[in-house]
Amino acid sequence: MTPEMKGFLLLSIIKMLVVFTVTMVGVALLTLMERKVSAWMQNRRGPNRVGPAGLLQPAADGLKNILKEETFPALANRWLFLLAPAMSFVPALLLFAVIPFAAPVPVDFDFTLGPLGRFVHHGLMPMVVADLPVGFLFVLAISSMGVYGIALAGWASNSKYALLGGLRASAQMVSYEVAMGLSLIPVLLLSGNVSLSAIVREQQLGLWYVLPLFLSFFIFLISGFAETNRLPFDMPEAESELIAGYHTEYSAMKFSFFFIAEYSNVATVSAMVATLFFGGWDIPFTHWDEAGGVLQTIATAGFFFLKVMFWIFFVMWIRWTLPRFRYDQLMGLGWKVLMPLALAYIMVICVAVYLVEQRFGITDPIYKSLILFGLNLVIGGLVFWVLDSGMFLKGSARQRLTINTRARRATVTG
Amino acid sequence: MAIGVKVLERPERQVSYVRATLKGMALTFKHMFEKKVTMQYPEEKSSDSDSGMGRWSISPRWRGTHRMLTDEQGRSKCVACGLCPQVCPANCIKLVPGEDEQGNRYPLIYEIDEFRCVFCGYCQEVCPEEAIHVGVHYENSEYSRDRFVYDLERLSSQTHAVSTLWDPTDPKGE
Numbered sequence: 341m342t343p344e345m346k347g348f349l350l351l352s353i354i355k356m357l358v359v360f361t362v363t364m365v366g367v368a369l370l371t372l373m374e375r376k377v378s379a380w381m382q383n384r385r386g387p388n389r390v391g392p393a394g395l396l397q398p399a400a401d402g403l404k405n406i407l408k409e410e411t412f413p414a415l416a417n418r419w420l421f422l423l424a425p426a427m428s429f430v431p432a433l434l435l436f437a438v439i440p441f442a443a444p445v446p447v448d449f450d451f452t453l454g455p456l457g458r459f460v461h462h463g464l465m466p467m468v469v470a471d472l473p474v475g476f477l478f479v480l481a482i483s484s485m486g487v488y489g490i491a492l493a494g495w496a497s498n499s500k501y502a503l504l505g506g507l508r509a510s511a512q513m514v515s516y517e518v519a520m521g522l523s524l525i526p527v528l529l530l531s532g533n534v535s536l537s538a539i540v541r542e543q544q545l546g547l548w549y550v551l552p553l554f555l556s557f558f559i560f561l562i563s564g565f566a567e568t569n570r571l572p573f574d575m576p577e578a579e580s581e582l583i584a585g586y587h588t589e590y591s592a593m594k595f596s597f598f599f600i601a602e603y604s605n606v607a608t609v610s611a612m613v614a615t616l617f618f619g620g621w622d623i624p625f626t627h628w629d630e631a632g633g634v635l636q637t638i639a640t641a642g643f644f645f646l647k648v649m650f651w652i653f654f655v656m657w658i659r660w661t662l663p664r665f666r667y668d669q670l671m672g673l674g675w676k677v678l679m680p681l682a683l684a685y686i687m688v689i690c691v692a693v694y695l696v697e698q699r700f701g702i703t704d705p706i707y708k709s710l711i712l713f714g715l716n717l718v719i720g721g722l723v724f725w726v727l728d729s730g731m732f733l734k735g736s737a738r739q740r741l742t743i744n745t746r747a748r749r750a751t752v753t754g
Numbered sequence: 755m756a757i758g759v760k761v762l763e764r765p766e767r768q769v770s771y772v773r774a775t776l777k778g779m780a781l782t783f784k785h786m787f788e789k790k791v792t793m794q795y796p797e798e799k800s801s802d803s804d805s806g807m808g809r810w811s812i813s814p815r816w817r818g819t820h821r822m823l824t825d826e827q828g829r830s831k832c833v834a835c836g837l838c839p840q841v842c843p844a845n846c847i848k849l850v851p852g853e854d855e856q857g858n859r860y861p862l863i864y865e866i867d868e869f870r871c872v873f874c875g876y877c878q879e880v881c882p883e884e885a886i887h888v889g890v891h892y893e894n895s896e897y898s899r900d901r902f903v904y905d906l907e908r909l910s911s912q913t914h915a916v917s918t919l920w921d922p923t924d925p926k927g928e
Contacts, residue, residue, distance in 0.1 A: 377786075380785070380786040380787075380790075381782045381783075381785050381786055382785065383785060383788055383789070383790055383791045383792075384790060384791070384792050385790050385792045385794075657779060657782060657783065658779070660782055661775070661778045661779050661781075661782045662775060662778065724772050727771055727772050728770050728771050728772040728773055729770075729771075
């Protein structure tokens with residue numbers, strides 16, 4: 341092994357450890373944050389007994405869950421039952437490997453470590469565990485694996501509620517996978533690259549993609565909610581209908597793993613929204629952060645953290661605002677609204693990009709983004725007006741109105 | 755409508771989904787900064803309401819664990835008439851009457867099993883001497899189950915307020 345390769349390996353291991361630790365601790369704290377946010381939104385205080393301001397509550401919860409009894413349903417498939425929590429937990433964490441969380445930092449070292457030999461690294465180190473050239477496809481591939489854990493958990497439990505939850509989860513996640521993947525194609529069209537680092541770089545040159553690709557962002561966000569099984573799309577859990585859905589039969593640490601998976605998914609979706617549509621670690625209105633340096637890296641990491649936290653908060657905010665969708669409405673929204681909308685949007689963006697770049701010859705990324713933003717204002721307004729009237733929602737007041745008028749007309753004429 | 759079902763007219767033309775969602779989000783966000791209604795229990799107690807600390811107080815009609823009133827000499831007011839064990843629907847009062855040299859009756863044993871008690875307050879209502887009372891009190895935790903059988907000494911040494919059972923300004927419940 342060459343010294344350069346060893347240096348690369350060493351740095352990768354350090355990054356892995358840091359990202360893994362930060363994610364796990366962060367996810368634990370997210371459970372506390374969720375409880376705090378829900379409490380504040382309901383004029384309560386939330387957990388504040390364990391540690392200062394309740395900060396040690398996750399530790400207490402974890403300890404409790406480790407010490408609790410592990411139960412196995414008598415007729416459950418024991419191996420799959422054990423495998424399921426891990427299956428839903430691993431993909432959630434894997435996704436963090438490809439998300440760039442700060443500006444590249446210059447690292448230079450050259451030392452010899454006993455029998456291990458010489459370690460060398462020169463130049464910029466990308467602040468991402470694995471700067472995959474296929475980063476984006478990796479995200480789509482791995483995020484679809486999360487459904488296996490949930491479907492397995494539902495099936496292996498040998499319980500009707502768990503099975504229904506698992507079935508719903510697989511149907512829902514597979515459906516929204518489509519809209520999610522399609523909503524991201526405009527991002528590829530604009531950035532011309534599938535590597536997440538490249539997408540962040542493109543956004544630094546032009547505007548954040550939330551402006552030129554607002555509808556993509558909107559579809560991605562909704563699909564993200566559905567993918568992570570968060571309210572208003574938490575069909576697989578649906579306490580009021582299915583007890584606890586796919587994790588009805590789980591106890592102790594196995595249950596905790598589902599919880600950790602859910603919150604890591606929330607964090608991942610938030611990080612993806614921040615990376616794809618809000619410039620990643622980019623600090624707006626300045627080019628100072630792109631210069632490269634230790635200070636820049638720290639500042640951009642902080643900024644990325646802020647963006648991710650905002651979107652995590654947003655997910656919780658929605659959860660404590662909206663009630664749960666009905667199941668058929670959920671599927672209707674996914675297949676009949678979001679997917680056609682995403683497809684049509686791809687067409688529109690294709691044509692717009694072609695016209696702007698080839699016909700009008702505008703290549704400056706900022707002007708290009710502004711033109712697309714104008715286009716989005718028009719389409720976005722239209723889409724919101726249509727969604728607002730509830731025309732596509734099955735059983736909505738508007739739909740009933742049209743059905744009623746049609747029936748009345750039929751009785752008059754017939 | 756044969757069975758008289760009231761059909762409400764829905765405001766169908768005014769429904770909104772996106773606007774309603776945004777409005778709801780604004781509402782929940784506003785609530786985050788409102789005053790918290792939680793009472794911090796062990797630090798703030800309802801019994802502190804007199805000192806203005808607590809924001810909630812329990813009603814003076816609350817029926818909690820019992821209290822035996824005593825006369826000026828510190829003897830219990832009970833004359834062991836036996837009405838309270840008679841009226842008690844849960845059969846939780848154990849009374850063994852005794853008599854001293856002057857012929858005054860007093861309870862030799864007076865025990866209330868607070869686990870059996872249903873806190874109906876009949877004992878207080880029926881007592882001719884106004885001796886036994888249910889109390890305005892709710893913190894009863896103990897380390898052992900035996901401690902929940904309150905004997906005469908324990909009942910007499912309680913100091914918490916006694917229940918009025920009914921609202922003094924509206925005794926007939928009108």
